[in-house]
Amino acid sequence: MTARFDVLRYPWVRRLVVSRWPQYLVRVTLLALFLLAVLAGWLGTPVGNRNFAIVGVWIAWWAVLILVAVPFLGRAWCSVCPLPLPGEWLQQGSLLGPRGRGGWSLGRRWPRRWRHIWLQNAGFTALALFSAVILTRPGVTAWVLLGLVLLAVGVSLVYERRAFCRYLCPVGGFIGLYAQAAPLELRVKDPAVCAAHTEKACYTGNEQGFGCPWGTFPLGMVRNDVCGLCFECLRTCTYDNLALNIRPLGADLAQRRGAKLDEAFKAFILLGSALTYAAVFLGPWGALKDAAYDVGAPSWWGYAALLVGLSWVILPGLFALGVWAGRPRLPWRRAFTVLAYALVPLGLAMWAAFSLAFVAASVAYVLPVLSDPFGWGWDLLGTAGWAWRPVLDGWLPLLQAGLLALGALGSVRTARGIGETWGWPRAVYPVAGYVALMTGGMLWLLLG
């Protein structure tokens, strides 16, 4: 029995998450900031580092997401994300809480053959192909953001629950995979109580709250990827049978149930994009930057081939070789799938190490842009003229090296766990080799 600590035993924490208001206020504020970003993208200066669309989203939001929210709180971002909010309002026919009448959604069930995250994998790759443009042109960022919200509205009007989040959102798949390493989980306290409860209010909803927006039945939930921490089940459960646990890092990764091939591929897509981004955005190679930026040019096709080839073919292929060399005791494809989850800690560490450098160099734009979000010469906070200087100078390499080492440790340890779960002790060796290779590559890109 591994340690779990239910933070809901503190009444104030329970009140904070069960009440709709705190979550709602944060969400509405974020929706307002989202609208500001879209407006700034359309109307503000085309200079990215002076426009709120770029600095607010790709520097401030991204820093909080990858350095704090995902590693420590898992899917907590999904709990307050504004993107699906307008769609949910329409779908539920209510701005806050169930009102006893239906919304304006056809309420169809999401088609069975699309119940996987391959679309999210493809969407994430597609965004990555245009990332050099999206990350630097406010107008493009505005359209991408708006497009995601419109898509979410459309999906909410046809299908039930948060189908957009679970099956389409390109960020959602990424958060879902890495949330499995987070030291926080929402789980059922006593399975017997749920099994005996015929109404299953947490899935169907009642006057206290909506049925699980993620379409998850808490009793069957074994991993964090299918829980958006929306806390609806805390509101609906009539037996107070849910816990919000603090738990050891990486607790989901080595267990028997819930490993999926689509998600395994996500792990490689994220490794591949982390390596590519580190080379493009932090490397000294001007031609590579031009290639990533000149969308449609022959050199861009080269960049696209590099990114897609690395993420979808080379990295998984190399791993498959390792799996084969480790002579698995279970069907080959299954072995590949379950073992790929060992790469989650390292992948998260690689993204954090990359983002740390990226953010350290650009965080100095945040205060000036908050003071002048459109780049129109305003100075709301008196900080518009603050000079640009990178932060964390001397500490950056130490932090990055530490993060990567922790990630490598976590990955190999997880591989040992997976090996033990499946009676396949040799599994750890190919992972150790693979991890050494990835860590070395990332160290060289970031610090070399």
Next chain:
Amino acid sequence: MRNFGEWRWGIGLVVAVLVLGLPVPQPQAEPQERVFRVTARQFAFEPAVLQVNPGDRVVIELRSSDVVHGLYVEGYDVEAVAEPGQPDRIVFVADRPGTYRLRCSVTCGDLHPFMVGKLRVGRNPWLWKGAALALWGVTLALFAARPRTREGGR
């Protein structure tokens, strides 16, 4: 058993700190003056990687071939700004080993935040320490840490 497990983490941490403190030998060469003529364009420096030895006096002559660019040396906090036809020059002593990014410091277009070069002073201690640390992490995970297996949920 549990106590022993925690002991192992303690030892692991101590070794990690020792690894970070290990000296990385640097090339022993007479300090000299190194002059680099760096051309900046949207969005690259040419040459993009400058290699010197610790203690060298570094002279960077920055010229621009299109718009106004800056060259800011991270870690040394020195900056040159060049307009087309108006070069600039910075001089400093590279007394700290390591790899430092050169960054454009004048907004010069879309990819400006990613206009990056590198100054390598001797051998980068962090690259070696980072590699040693990661290797130590892998070793710990292979032989010391108890793996985590658990049927999930509750």
